[in-house]
Amino acid sequence: xxxxxxxxxxxxxxxxxxxxxxxxxxxxxxxxxxxxxxxxxxxxxxxxxxxxxxxxxxxxxxxxxxxxxxxxxxxxxxxxxxxxxxxxxxxxxxxxxxxxxxxxxxxxxxxxxxxxxxxxxxxxxxxxxxxxxxxxxxxxxxxxxxxxxxxxxxxxxxxxxxxxxxxxxxxxxxxxxxxxxxxxxxxxxxxxxxxxxxxxxxxxxxxxxxxxxxxxxxxxxxxxxxxxxxxxxxxxxx
Numbered sequence: 001x002x003x004x005x006x007x008x009x010x011x012x013x014x015x016x017x018x019x020x021x022x023x024x025x026x027x028x029x030x031x032x033x034x035x036x037x038x039x040x041x042x043x044x045x046x047x048x049x050x051x052x053x054x055x056x057x058x059x060x061x062x063x064x065x066x067x068x069x070x071x072x073x074x075x076x077x078x079x080x081x082x083x084x085x086x087x088x089x090x091x092x093x094x095x096x097x098x099x100x101x102x103x104x105x106x107x108x109x110x111x112x113x114x115x116x117x118x119x120x121x122x123x124x125x126x127x128x129x130x131x132x133x134x135x136x137x138x139x140x141x142x143x144x145x146x147x148x149x150x151x152x153x154x155x156x157x158x159x160x161x162x163x164x165x166x167x168x169x170x171x172x173x174x175x176x177x178x179x180x181x182x183x184x185x186x187x188x189x190x191x192x193x194x195x196x197x198x199x200x201x202x203x204x205x206x207x208x209x210x211x212x213x214x215x216x217x218x219x220x221x222x223x224x225x226x227x228x229x230x231x232x233x234x235x236x237x238x
Contacts, residue, residue, distance in 0.1 A: 002053065002060060006046030007031060012153070014172045015045050019060040024048060030067030030075070032109065039110040041067060041075040071109075078107040085137065089116055092132050100124050103146065104154045113140040119151050149174055152198040159196060166203050174203065181205040184212040 003021040008014070018033050025031065029044040067075070082105045090102050100120040107114055114137055118124075126143050133141045146154075149167065156168035167174065182194050182205055196202045 001050050002056060003048060004051055004056065004060065005031070005044050005048050005063065007033060007042040007063075008045045008172075009035075009040060009042045012168060012170050012172060016042075017046075017051070017056055017060060019062045020048055021062075023063055023066060025063070025066065030072055032064045032067055032071055034061055034064060037115070038108040038112040039064070041071060041078075041109040075109065078109065078111065082107055085114060085116075088136060089129075089133060092129055096126075096129050096132075098124055098126060098129060100126070100145075103151055111139060113142060115142045115144055117144050117146050117150075117154065119148070120145060148198040149200055152196065157197050159202070160193075161204075165197070171203060175206050177201040177203060177205050181209045181212075184209070 002019055004017040005020045005025045006015040007018055008016075016035075018031075025044045025048045027044050027047050031042050031044060033040055033042055085107070086102065086105045089105065093100060093102060099122075100118045102116060102118050104117045105114065106117075114133070116133075124145070130141050130143060152165060153167040153171075157165050159165050163169075177200070179189065179201065182189060182201070185205070185208065187194055187205075194202055194205065
């Protein structure tokens, strides 16, 4: 058993567990932690609790400290610097005439690294761009290519239902979605009607899938290996 807290680094980002045996943490608290990217500022999504080792990815890193007002101010200052870095990188991309679209920028809390997220149709040779950015910002630079689902999650938008995109609003992780789910729910198989703004199958097809699976198994004698339909899982190809 270990005392842990669930930390998010983005409003609807994935939750990571950190050890916090000697620190009392509640949802909404700011914390300073060390990740593989460096020192980062996060927000507590799941308050302090005990969990068995089997439910955790070991070894756990400890929470360095609860964020102070000064830490929060530095975090807000970094968010403002990200806007400036975004415009600088866009200008450099145009200068190098690179076939890529810049989506977002992230500073680590200690400013030891800047991460630029972009989309592109294929592989991009951005070595000269990295050199220019490193000369300007005087820190480590990482350019990370993302897929269309992650692009929609970062940018946000309004779905066909008229609500804010689930992935941008509350979904921490993407789950596999298949055309089978639309078939079982008697939905139109027209791609334009069951696809989100990212062009992939809508994540909400997953929400009621288990209920339809249960009903289908009750009315079928095949059991769990029912061959009624083929399950073609959709994946992002970067």
